[in-house]
Structure formats: structure tokens, C-alpha cells
Amino acid sequence: MKTLILFVALVGYTQALSYSDVLEEEWNRFQIDYTKFYQTEDEALLRRLIFVDNKRRIDKHNRRFMAGLESYEMGVNQFTDLLPKEFQSQMLSSLNITEAEGLIEFRYSAPRDVDPPSSIDWRAKGAVTPVMDQGEICESCWAFATTGTLEGQTFVRTGRLVQLSAQNLVDCSSTYNNNCGGGLAARALKYIMDNGGINTESSYPYQGTMQQCRYDSRNIGATVQGRSLVKDKSEANLAVATALYGPVSVAVDGTGLQHYRSGVYNNPNCTNDLNHAMVVVGYGHDSYDGDYWLVKNSWGTSFGESGYIRMSRNRNNQCGIASYAVFPMV
Structure with missing residues (x-):
């Protein structure tokens, strides 16, 4: 009996040690994969502790995912050594949409006689530029959401896909209350x-910090004639606008996105407190997890599904995705 107890104890110890070894190996690989350097040993120790805590949370979630209890998978990414509050402080910002809603010229409501396609992906049609990385210094998601919708809308109208300069917006639109602290x-x-x-992006490349305005009228990549806001915070209106006009800038509650890797992000705890801007470039249906929005992010290709996230669609405007959907007229 004592031998059996000792054997069970040894097995438990080996399993625990094995998991610890795995965590240590993943921590070492994480530092290499994401080029992480820490200034002091104390900081490195703190980041390791945070990483291990986050990794345990990721593994617990993924066990539920494998059991069919969650619709999306979590994974290690560039944010895994950050506390949730640090992630929110660095990557998210409060978006005050109330004052901006009154400044938009048009409200978009889908015509009654329009039957939009069941799915659309503007990437496949050539209307979407490569995913960019805003970095961890400048909260410039609003700038990439703006260039993303304007790039797509311009392509639909002209057939030309031109990557536009988010840095131009960061540097030059501060008088419109936009900066590295946030914008709309x-x-x-x-x-x-x-x-x-x-x-254009090629003439005015992204730097990730706010600098002196260097706009040059000789390098215009696109113009804007007006702005339209999707009416009534309606996902149905957003779907038609996306299908007929092209990619649309949206704002969401991104608080829970820190560890997203793949799948349809269905989070019943998501709120309508908007703090992150992205671009809807399509929508579709997953046979397991239902309707989704195909959304382009600005956190680099190591985030999510090669820089994209599929967010729940037709779930009562989850995460507020249709609450502030804006696209330009070109």
C-alpha cells in the first residue's frame, strides 16, 4: 500500500515538474520569438511570473475550448508578459464617440430591397492592404482603422489599392483631437x-511615435468627400454597408483580446465601452461557432489569425461592433 502511495506521489510530482519544464521552455522561446529584452533581473523575474500566470490562464481556457465549451482559442503572443491593466493601458484607449457622432454628414441605413451575400471577404477581392503593427508606444488604432476603410473604399471606386499613411494622421491631425493618446x-x-x-504609406512611413507633420501634397494617395455612420448601431446595416461599399471602420470593447489566437471571438462578458478601433473587411458563418465579422487589426501578424480576428456577429451587437461604424465617401 505504501509502495502504491509512493508511486502515485512520484507520478504527480513528475507531471507537475513536466508542466513546469514546459512553461520554462515556453518562457525562453517567448523571449526569442518576440525579441524581449528586460533592463534588470528583477524586471525579467516579474515578467516571467506574469507570463507563467497568463500561460496557465491560456491553458485553462484552451482545455475548455478543446471540450467545446469556448468558441475561440487563446495563445501566447507579444502581450503575454503584460498584466491585463498594462495591456489595456498600452493598446487600448477610451473612445468618446458621442461628440463625433454629431459631426458626421450622413447616416447609412440599408435599402429594404437589398439582399446582401451570405458572406464576403474583401481580401480575396484585392481591397485590403497588409496588416500593420501600431507598436506599444502609440495608441494609433484609430489611424489604421481610418486608412483601412479609406484604402478599401478607394479600391472599390477606382480599382487601385494604395496603402495610406497612418503616420500622416498621427502627426498632422492633432488639431482634430487625434494623437498617440487616441483618436477617432x-x-x-x-x-x-x-x-x-x-x-501614401511609401512616401510617409509609419514610425510609431508622434513627430512633426511632413504632409506633402505631391504624394496624395486618396481623398475624402464625406463621411457616413452606420445607423442605429445595427449589425444588419453594417453587413450591407460592408458588402456594397467595402471595408468599414469600427470600434469595439477590446479588453478581452489580449490572448486571442483563433476562432470566433464570442465573449458574453464583452461590453459596449468602446476602446479599440479596427476594420471590418468581411463577414461569414462558421459551421461550429456561428456568424462572425472578419476584422483587420493593427497589432501585427503575430496576433490572432495572421493579424485578423473573427468576432461574433448577430449576437446583439456584441462588443459594440456596430455602435460606431464609419466609412468615407470618395
Whole structure:
């Protein structure tokens, strides 16, 4: 009997040690994969503890995912050594949409006689530029959401796909209350309207910090004639707008996105407190997890599904995705 107890204890100890070994190996690989350097040993120790805690949370979630109890998978990414509050502080910002709603020229409501396709992916049609990484210094998601919708809308109208400069918006639209602390697509589009255009990414590349405005009228990549807000915070209106006009800038509650890897992000705890801007570039249906929005993010290709996230669609405007959906008229 004592031998059996000792054997069970040894097996438990070996399993625990094995998991610890795995965590240690993943921590070492994480530092290499994401080029993580820490200034002091104390900071490295703190980040390791946070990483291990996050990894345990990821593994617990993924056990539920494998059991069919969750619709999406979590995984290690560039944010796994951050506390939730640090992630929110670095990557998210409070978006005050109330004052901006009154400044938009048009409200979009889907015509009654329009039957949108069951799915659409503007990437496949050539309307979407590569995923960019806003970095961890500048909260410029609003700038990439603006360029993303304008790039797509311009392609639909002209057949030309031109990558536009988010840095142009970060540097030059501060008088419209946009900066590295946050901003809104509506205000950025107003800057482009008043300015007579926005520069191309190739002529004005992204730097990830706010710098002196260097706009050059010789390098205009697109112009804006007006702005439209999807009416009534309606997902049905957003779907038709996306299908007929092209990619649409949206704002969501991104608080729970820190560890997203793949699948349809269905989070019943998501709120309508909008703090992150992205671009809807399509929508569809997953046979296991239901309807989804195909959303382009600005956290690099190591995040999510090669830089994209599929967010729940037709679940009572989950995460507020249709609450502030804006697209330009070009």
C-alpha cells in the first residue's frame, strides 16, 4: 500500500515538474520569438511570473475550448508578459464617440430591397492592404482603422489599392483631437477632407511615435468627400454597408483580446465601452461557432489569425461592433 502511495506521489510530482519544464521552455522561446529584452533581473523575474500566470490562464481556457465549451482559442503572443491593466493601458484607449457622432454628414441605413451575400471577404477581392503593427508606444488604432476603410473604399471606386499613411494622421491631425493618446476615425477623415488628401504609406512611413507633420501634397494617395455612420448601431446595416461599399471602420470593447489566437471571438462578458478601433473587411458563418465579422487589426501578424480576428456577429451587437461604424465617401 505504501509502495502504491509512493508511486502515485512520484507520478504527480513528475507531471507537475513536466508542466513546469514546459512553461520554462515556453518562457525562453517567448523571449526569442518576440525579441524581449528586460533592463534588470528583477524586471525579467516579474515578467516571467506574469507570463507563467497568463500561460496557465491560456491553458485553462484552451482545455475548455478543446471540450467545446469556448468558441475561440487563446495563445501566447507579444502581450503575454503584460498584466491585463498594462495591456489595456498600452493598446487600448477610451473612445468618446458621442461628440463625433454629431459631426458626421450622413447616416447609412440599408435599402429594404437589398439582399446582401451570405458572406464576403474583401481580401480575396484585392481591397485590403497588409496588416500593420501600431507598436506599444502609440495608441494609433484609430489611424489604421481610418486608412483601412479609406484604402478599401478607394479600391472599390477606382480599382487601385494604395496603402495610406497612418503616420500622416498621427502627426498632422492633432488639431482634430487625434494623437498617440487616441483618436477617432471620424475626426481623422475630417482632417483628410479639409486637408485635400492623405499621403501614401511609401512616401510617409509609419514610425510609431508622434513627430512633426511632413504632409506633402505631391504624394496624395486618396481623398475624402464625406463621411457616413452606420445607423442605429445595427449589425444588419453594417453587413450591407460592408458588402456594397467595402471595408468599414469600427470600434469595439477590446479588453478581452489580449490572448486571442483563433476562432470566433464570442465573449458574453464583452461590453459596449468602446476602446479599440479596427476594420471590418468581411463577414461569414462558421459551421461550429456561428456568424462572425472578419476584422483587420493593427497589432501585427503575430496576433490572432495572421493579424485578423473573427468576432461574433448577430449576437446583439456584441462588443459594440456596430455602435460606431464609419466609412468615407470618395
